[in-house]
Amino acid sequence: MSNSILVVFAHPAFERSRINRLMLDQATALDNVAVCDLYELYPDFYIDVAAEQQKLREHDIIVLQHPLYWYSCPALMKEWIDLVFEPGFAYGPGADALKGKWLLTATSAGGKLESYTREGHNGATVQELLLPFNRTATLCGMRYLPPFVVHSGHKLKRDEIQEYADQYGELLTEFREEHISLKQANSVVELNELLPSFHPNNGGG
Ligand SMILES: Cc1cc2nc3c(=O)[nH]c(=O)nc-3n(C[C@H](O)[C@H](O)[C@H](O)COP(=O)(O)O)c2cc1C
Known part of the structure; x- marks a missing residue:
């Protein structure tokens, strides 16, 4: 048995993306992982609701992939929800x-x-900031998992970004193959911690 995964992707300035671009390459290359690029599909914000609902019906795991914008998702992803x-x-x-x-x-x-700690510059973890997504998923009977997060985005060098992107591909594969249980996933603050290749990146600003 394996899970099918839908990656719902939103980046308003994809042409300038360094990180999400490489992450998306990983997702796109995997079998049984479908990618839905919202800004490409709906540049005018007119979302085909029935088509999007059908995609959700067809997949077991839904991944919302986006750069963090003002402690949340870009506008089109919010509109999609x-x-x-x-x-x-x-x-x-x-x-x-x-x-x-x-x-x-x-x-x-x-x-x-x-900086993403209670005591740090941003006053909360990314997981805490994403509470509206957690509550939305829970209200809909979904099982909400901690996030996968690439930190220090502005400071990362190309090979460091590639390392994170590889981790993301690894994570999607582990989820697809049902190698990560709900209990394991919920035992960490960020899913990066579950990967053998994980090492925290504390550099950058
Ligand atoms: C409008 C806007 C809002 C942003 N808000 C945040 C934020 O709240 N927290 C944060 O850490 N970075 C924030 N950033 C930085 C982006 O998250 C960062 O540039 C992005 O993750 C890099 O990914 P990319 O290379 O795929 O574009 C913001 C950037 C923009 C343009």
Whole structure:
């Protein structure tokens, strides 16, 4: 048995992306991982709700991949959630389309790992900041997982970014092959910690 994964991707300035571009290359290369690039599909913000709901129905694990923008996701991803997670589909009486699916965020942040602590510059972990996604998933009966996070985005060199991208590919593969249990996933603050190749990047600003 293996899981099918849908990566819902949002980057408003993909042509300037250093990190998400390499992460997306990894996702695109994997079997049984579908990628939906929202800014490419819907540059005018007119989302095909029925088509997006069908994609969600067809996959077991939903990954929201985006750069961290003002401690959240870019606008089109929020619009996608607002429109696609409809009552009767995602929640409310009789709605069970998303029940039991797993949802996680894969994001890149300009800020370094240490700045994302209660005591640090940003005053909270990325996981804590993503609480609205956690609650949304939970309300819809999904199983919400900690995020995969690339830190110190502005300072990373090309080979360091590639290392993170490889980790992301590794993580998607582990999830696809059901090698990571819900319990394991929920035992960490960031999913990066579950990978054998993980080493925290504390550099950068
Ligand atoms: C509008 C905007 C808002 C941003 N907000 C944050 C933020 O809240 N926290 C953070 O760590 N980085 C923030 N950044 C930095 C981006 O997250 C960073 O440039 C991005 O993750 C790099 O990924 P990329 O190479 O794929 O573009 C922001 C950048 C922009 C343009």
